[in-house]
Amino acid sequence: MNESVKTGYDMLYLSLCALNDVTPDKERVEEMNNDMLFELCQKHSLISLVYYALAKVIAPEKRWLEANGKAVRKNMLLDLEREKILAFMNDNGIKHMPLKGIILKELYPKPYMRQMSDNDIWYDESHSRELEKFMRKIGYKDIVVGKAHHDEYRRPPVYSFEMHRKLFNKSQEPFYSCYKDINRLFIRDKNSKYGCHFGINDFYVYMLAHEYKHYSIGGTGLRSLIDCCVYIKRYGNELNFTYIETETKRLGISEFEEKQRILCRKLINMNFDMLCGYEKEMLEYFFLSGTYGNFENNVSNKLKRFDADGKINSKSKFKYIFSRIFPPMEFYKVYYPFFYRHKLFLPICFLVRVYKGIFVSRKKLKKEIQVLKKHNYQGEDKNYEKI
Template identity: 35%
Template sequence: MAETLVDIRLYYAELIRACLEKRKPAPIPEKVSLNDLLSYAKTGQISYPIFSSLIKLDIDEEHADTIRQALKLSTFRTFMQMGAFTEITNALEAAGIRHQVLKGAIIKRDYPSPEIREMSDIDLVIYDESLDKAAKVMEKLGYKNHGIIKHHMIFTKGNDLYVEVHWCLFDESVGHSQHLYFNDFRARRIDGKKYTYEFSHEDFYVYLIAHMAKHFFETGCGIRNLMDIYIYVNKYGEQMDKEYLDKELEKCGIRDFEREMRELAFIWLDSRDCPEFYENLFAYMLDSGIYGKGENGVWGQLAKETVAGNRNIKVHYYFPSIKFMKEKYTWLNKAPFLLPIAWAVRGVCGVSSKTSREHRQQLESTDKDNVEKMLDIYHRLNLNFRK
């Protein structure tokens, strides 16, 4: 583990705590570059807590001006998003459309100030068969309808408001069992409302972790997720039913993932001693930006194919097991003897697929020690999303 990344981990914890505690942080350590602090904060979408602490230090005017402008923009965006959140949910309620706001717009309210927790978009789910009706409500509010993209509808207003309207809580193309789990209606109607829903504290936390796990399995995810865990558990941990949480996390196949991420969140932000596994995990997440990198998708799939200490990594990548191949080529269920043909089809398709090329390049360019380090992370987190 590079010593500089350890220093960044420790100093980021100091900057974030200083923001939460509304105090001046300790000076920047000699081994830590201000530019690195700014860069990682921007790509990880944790600029506000980092910048709001750094601006209290004696730094050069050029950097100070950049930070002040970024803080103004972030604060303005939060103001716009929170206003839009209220306007949209009120309009959907008035139109009699059952709906629920998700993720960032909800957890923002659990931070000491909502601007501390940045978000790129407002996510909400529409229940029943009301998508067309919801689209008309959004358009009436002045949003541009960009249509259906993947598993949601996209709406924008100006340069600062981006809204994703979903019709299910978890995309089936990522994980079938998780999709079925969240299709089992768990939300409750908000007091005083007829059509506006929310999760209990426990169910929100399960959804928060499931969404994080999905990103981590597919491409990795950033350290802002650790902030969310730290804030949420500190605020609601004693109130939540731990037996229920363990049971529901187990149903989603993310109990090990939650345990390790919660441990890392508190190691990091409480500045506890950090074992090597968690140093490696933090460094990987720090480098992953906010939603990960396409090339990182190779690790989750390889972890499903291998066991700890396995040395035949490339064999497993180029010639996956029939269990793995059946997930994509369902015709193998009836004709497993055609596995070599499925391998050939996969290879041909991989040549023209950008994602496959990224995965292959990542595997080929990563040395043996780092491959084993990455697989150790994914094996220990024990994620097994299946289509």
């Protein structure tokens, strides 16, 4: 077992100790590679959770104290800012629904254990102009609006909100079609005139769909798996798995859901000795991905999708390269809206992309070529970066 994977298991062990309020084995903690553990927890947004477990047996170093303090403070600031934004929506008749981590953090033993990168909120897109004006009014300047299925609003020092018009974009099928009209799934909040939420089954399905989107592209970090553990631990006996199986089959993720659910039940009980081969492979994929995946996973997974058997070969590489040179129109709609609206100028856009690839995104382009070359040496593998 290489050092990175070993540290991944250490991070998992400490995370589960924190969730189960178990005191970690002090000898094991003292044998851990603290530098690698800290770095990996940063990548996976698990500083606060692991810090809680470490603090039970050792005095954490200054960097752990500072990183945990920043994470907890950010959560508190986002909570306060979110309440301001939701109050505006309620006062102005904008239907809305907090998503993902906003809900999940309340299921952790202590909300601050679930480190937040940003806040995600679905809202009725017919009110996008009203929301944009309000966000500008309260100081959000670096705004990306109307270019994708969500709008991004940021304000120093830590505020970041993704306001979702849709839960998935058009290129993410079958997820887009299944969630195109989500009003059918809404349950009105009791204490909010225009606030909504999913039932526990639909939240679970959406959580898995969102996770799988990342898992199948560039990978997703251990925090996603821990979220699933927390959810199953809280609602496992109440979930309707007949309904869940029907919904996940529609989304094409029923096998993923079942495998991850079985894995989560073992992890909740800390039954590491019961893990089978594919479960260990899943865990290692999580360990090596980081919170938002990594570039090599992204390219490799895209290559596999160009082959009917999920293999990487010369044919799939040719199709991948062709798709990078001539991307679908949805790519232009998201990243180059001017050229999407004025298709006559698409040849100019091609030159713009070549220029950016050489002079702006040279490092990413170099990494992409390296991944393609790597698969040349390895042979067939059986098992949109913006330019």
